[in-house]
Amino acid sequence: MKLFKSLLVAPATLGLLAPLSATANEINLADVSGYSSSEEVKNISEFNPAKEIAVTNSRVDGLEAKLNNFEAGGFSDTTSASFGSTFYVGAVDGGTVGDPAVAAEAVTFTYDFAMDLSTSFTGDDSFDVAIIGGNAGTTAVDGFMGGDDTTDALVLDGVSYTFPLGGATVIVGDGVGVDDMNTGACAYSAFTDLLSDCGTSNVGGSADSGFAIGYDFGNGFTMAGGAAGGVGTDETDGYFTEEDASTIGLEAAYTTDLYGLSVAYTDDEATTYWSIQGMVTPEGFPSISVGYETDDDDADAIFAGLTFSEVGPGSVSLGVASTALSSDDFYQYELSYSYPLNDGMTITPGVFIAETSGEDETGVVVTTSFSF
Secondary structure, three states, X not given: OHHHHHHHHHHHHXXXXXXXXXXXXXXXXXXXXXXXXXXXXXXXXXXXXXXXXXXXXXXXXXXXXXXXXXXXXXXXXXXXXXXXXXXXXXXXXXXXXXOOOEEOOOOEEEEEEEEEEEEOOOOOOEEEEEEEEEEOOOOXXXXXHOOOEOOOOOEEEEEEEEEEEOOEEEEEEEOOOOOOOOOOOOOOOOOOHHHHHHHOHHHHOOOOEEEEEEEEOOOOEEEEEEEEEOOOOOOOOOOOOOOOOOEEXXXXXXXXXXXXXXXXXXXXXXXXXXXXXXXXXXXXXOEEEEEEEEEOOOOEEEEEEEEEEEEOOEEEEEEEEXXXXXXXXXXXXXXXXXXXXXXXXXXXXXXXXXXXXXXXXXXXXXXXXXXX
């Protein structure tokens, strides 16, 4: 009797699963509706287990074949997609927008969005496509937060291919900067865009099409370098000619779990930049990060930041940086608290003050970041 019950339950169970599969491919529900023999069993003596099992197995094999056909035409199991979005709500006292500048002190809401598609062909490589969208570039808040503004349209932001070469790792493509393989030595999580990369973002250069290579010696030491240029739309774009404005960069770094130091160099044919980053991350104490950047005109900028990693359920970041590579002593200060609600959602309220030659600008912003 147990066998008899099982044979009756199996067709019913498969019948419930059939509509789910049918939506994925042209599976005939009529074929799925009768997993048991079409002959009605009126008496237990007429029941033939071997025949019922043979019929059920035959129809299950047919269903599996059709599902395999669907999977072959479905989304590749070698490609993954990741998504992220950030909401910016806030206001800047003394804030301005436009050129010439006009006052813009209202509370505003903007957002940006990013989608990354990554495909591996060998298991060790990665072909990546970056797509962005948003309107985070139109308000006084956006001028400090550095979001993406595409006037709400989805825009292809970069296409690159990363692969191993000997013991090194190489990335090449559009949207690739000379510092893409740099290790750095910055433990600070910046709230505003100015303090990102420990205040040494000029070393990355402005060119966004090229290649970078990095090598990890396995003992804490790493080296990286790259070259980048434009896309060839005018005489200043391209690579390695007298007319182009290509950029080259180099970096050497040593990092451990407790401290790190990096030195980077960039030459974009108009200006040469040098930067130093350092960090100390002692267990049980706030991490300390510092940065210094200079150019061949002897202009320089400094950065210092503290990160308290365990303050309640979140972390606190406190930092200061020069507002630009110049001899003017203007600084920007920031304080933020990052609170992860769950694995995919983080709320970060923060405040910043930017010194200027006129009225200082003070901003209060709350960002909400989503990743999935």
